[in-house]
Amino acid sequence: MSAxxxxxxxxxxxxxxxxxxxxxxILYAIITMVPLIWIVLTSFKSPDDAIxxxxxxFFKPSLEGYCNVxxxxxxxxxxxxxxxxxxxxxxxxxxxxxxMVVAGPSNYVPRFINxxxxxxxxxVLAVALGTLSAYGFSRFRVPLKDDLLFxxxxxxxxxxxxVAIPIYLMYRTVGLSDTRLGMxxxxxxxxxxxxxWLLKGFIDEIPREYEEAAMIxxxxxxxxxxxxxxxxxxxxxxxxxxxxxxxxxxxxxFAVLLTSGNAQTAPPFIPIIIGxxxxxWPAVAAGTTIFLVPxxxxxxxxxxxxxxxxxxxxVRK
Amino acid sequence: MNDLSTSSQITYRAVPIRPGVIRxxxxxxxxALAWLFITPTIVLLLAINIFPLxxxxxxxxxxxxxxxxxxPTLWLGTDWYQSILTDxxxxxxxxxxxxxxxxxxxxxxxxxxxxxxxIDKKFRGHGLWTTIILLPMMLxxxxxxxxxxxxxxxxxxxxxxxxxxxxxxxxxxxxxxxDVTLSPWAIVIxxxxxxTPYVMLICLAGLRSIPDYIYEAxxxxxxxxxxxxWSITLPMALPFIMxxxxxxxxxxxxMFDMVNLLTGGGPGSTTEVASITLKRAAFESWRxxxxxxxxxxxxxxxxxxxxxYVKALNRVxxx
Numbered sequence: 001m002s003a004x005x006x007x008x009x010x011x012x013x014x015x016x017x018x019x020x021x022x023x024x025x026i027l028y029a030i031i032t033m034v035p036l037i038w039i040v041l042t043s044f045k046s047p048d049d050a051i052x053x054x055x056x057x058f059f060k061p062s063l064e065g066y067c068n069v070x071x072x073x074x075x076x077x078x079x080x081x082x083x084x085x086x087x088x089x090x091x092x093x094x095x096x097x098x099x100m101v102v103a104g105p106s107n108y109v110p111r112f113i114n115x116x117x118x119x120x121x122x123x124v125l126a127v128a129l130g131t132l133s134a135y136g137f138s139r140f141r142v143p144l145k146d147d148l149l150f151x152x153x154x155x156x157x158x159x160x161x162x163v164a165i166p167i168y169l170m171y172r173t174v175g176l177s178d179t180r181l182g183m184x185x186x187x188x189x190x191x192x193x194x195x196x197w198l199l200k201g202f203i204d205e206i207p208r209e210y211e212e213a214a215m216i217x218x219x220x221x222x223x224x225x226x227x228x229x230x231x232x233x234x235x236x237x238x239x240x241x242x243x244x245x246x247x248x249x250x251x252x253x254f255a256v257l258l259t260s261g262n263a264q265t266a267p268p269f270i271p272i273i274i275g276x277x278x279x280x281w282p283a284v285a286a287g288t289t290i291f292l293v294p295x296x297x298x299x300x301x302x303x304x305x306x307x308x309x310x311x312x313x314x315v316r317k
Numbered sequence: 318m319n320d321l322s323t324s325s326q327i328t329y330r331a332v333p334i335r336p337g338v339i340r341x342x343x344x345x346x347x348x349a350l351a352w353l354f355i356t357p358t359i360v361l362l363l364a365i366n367i368f369p370l371x372x373x374x375x376x377x378x379x380x381x382x383x384x385x386x387x388x389p390t391l392w393l394g395t396d397w398y399q400s401i402l403t404d405x406x407x408x409x410x411x412x413x414x415x416x417x418x419x420x421x422x423x424x425x426x427x428x429x430x431x432x433x434x435x436i437d438k439k440f441r442g443h444g445l446w447t448t449i450i451l452l453p454m455m456l457x458x459x460x461x462x463x464x465x466x467x468x469x470x471x472x473x474x475x476x477x478x479x480x481x482x483x484x485x486x487x488x489x490x491x492x493x494x495x496d497v498t499l500s501p502w503a504i505v506i507x508x509x510x511x512x513t514p515y516v517m518l519i520c521l522a523g524l525r526s527i528p529d530y531i532y533e534a535x536x537x538x539x540x541x542x543x544x545x546x547w548s549i550t551l552p553m554a555l556p557f558i559m560x561x562x563x564x565x566x567x568x569x570x571x572m573f574d575m576v577n578l579l580t581g582g583g584p585g586s587t588t589e590v591a592s593i594t595l596k597r598a599a600f601e602s603w604r605x606x607x608x609x610x611x612x613x614x615x616x617x618x619x620x621x622x623x624x625x626y627v628k629a630l631n632r633v634x635x636x
Contacts, residue, residue: 157623
């Protein structure tokens with residue numbers, strides 16, 4: 001993987017092989033992107049265009065889906081609409097062309113805010129706890145270290161539904177059901193195992209000599225940790241944080257079983273966006289697009305660390 | 318911590334003391350710090366994971382129902398376990414799960430390894446295309462799974478249109494999600510679409526871990542490309558492939574979100590994988606004791622697989 005690849009060696013594939021390989025991979029990439037592109041296209045369609053046959057690739061773009069995902073509308077008679085003043089804003093305009101008026105904001109915004117609060121809250125907690133534990137496991141002799149690490153990993157392997165049954169009962173008893181705090185704690189406990197394993201890998205790579213030198217200069221172990229190790233581990237901590245964020249952002253099983261209104265996040269909400277007479281596909285697509293964009297950005301940022309993240313830090317390239 | 322009394326004296330004479338001594342007596346000892354750092358994580362996991370697990374084990378021996386918390390709780394012993402292991406519905410769910418796991422893992426491994434093999438040829442722009450291929454696996458299975466129900470719509474869905482376009486069948490002549498024979502494949506297709514990149518990424522790491530000099534030696538020995546693939550590439554990438562297979566196996570064994578949104582277990586119970594059965598028993602029929610026992614059975618299975626997974630991880634790590 002290192003210098004030997006740069007040099008021209010006998011095992012370099014020929015140009016023809018390369019082109020052929022590239023062609024196949026690009027073909028796969030294009031096919032695999034179709035559903036995602038279709039989500040974005042659908043989000044800009046009018047409801048009629050979205051369900052037309054054959055499916056339309058070219059259409060007149062409309063923001064109706066985005067309006068519908070952010071607002072609730074009520075159907076009114078022509079006479080009533082005439083008594084109202086001029087339409088306020090683009091969404092009102094679209095609604096009135098369908099004999100409706102905007103009645104207020106939809107539930108998408110509070111669900112989205114819940115997603116943000118719960119994802120960021122649990123990420124901060126998991127990364128903080130994970131960094132401390134990872135340092136502990138990386139640098140100190142801890143009795144039963146391997147068993148503890150395995151225990152931490154195994155908690156993530158539990159089937160979410162199996163965990164959800166007692167959590168449901170426990171949260172009901174202590175009054176955490178359908179609260180953001182409850183979801184933050186739950187996601188933290190799932191993410192902390194990933195954080196410990198990933199960060200231990202990153203901290204293992206920081207030479208011990210740095211801290212030892214700092215301690216000879218009079219730092220305590222704790223000061224050395226804060227002033228020497230943490231700055232060195234910034235990249236690792238950032239990558240870990242993004243992984244935790246993505247997990248909490250995407251999580252559905254716990255959210256759908258343990259929340260109903262107050263603390264519900266976006267993933268259980270998006271599938272139940274419905275319009276008049278069935279699913280409002282442009283609105284669903286718009287909600288989905290807005291929800292997915294941050295993840296796409298993060299994936300591009302993370303691409304160098306992806307492999308580490310998905311294998312709990314085992315495979316490092 | 319035991320020599321706090323001497324610490325004040327020592328700090329005044331700073332320089333001539335050996336660093337090890339200073340480290341031990343200033344601030345907390347390493348051992349105390351280690352526990353201070355690790356304990357919060359362990360406490361959190363004990364509270365949110367282990368305590369509920371123990372509670373589940375207890376509930377699995379009782380007739381407790383979460384929707385009747387005030388009814389008297391009876392101790393049933395291992396009754397639930399016996400009835401689950403002899404229940405034909407459970408075995409049907411296990412069969413559905415096995416179908417799902419085996420086919421998704423097979424398709425993902427073949428496609429994923431193939432892609433990794435091609436990307437490893439390092440054609441121009443392979444970095445960009447690799448990132449594009451990786452996108453589906455980072456997205457929310459629930460949100461994306463939900464959108465696939467739109468692609469699978471008989472008349473208006475893109476998937477049906479494309480299949481109709483290439484096969485000449487009518488676009489509304491088949492229902493991917495409503496048909497007893499097609500729906501198990503509908504969930505396999507979406508899972509393969511999402512998770513092939515995962516296997517690809519791990520296989521790519523495996524292929525890149527093979528040092529060039531081995532191929533050079535094979536080239537000197539005039540081994541054919543075919544021979545090189547079977548004698549070098551595949552065996553050396555195998556631990557990585559196994560890792561990917563094991564992880565996908567575990568994840569798909571407990572698959573819930575995507576299937577719940579695509580089919581919800583239907584039509585009938587043709588796509589009712591184990592997690593869906595568990596959800597129906599626990600949160601729809603409220604048979605808490607019964608579902609706890611089933612949860613424990615699933616957990617023991619996953620735990621066993623996880624054990625193998627960690628052993629495989631360590632083997633890959635030592636490479």
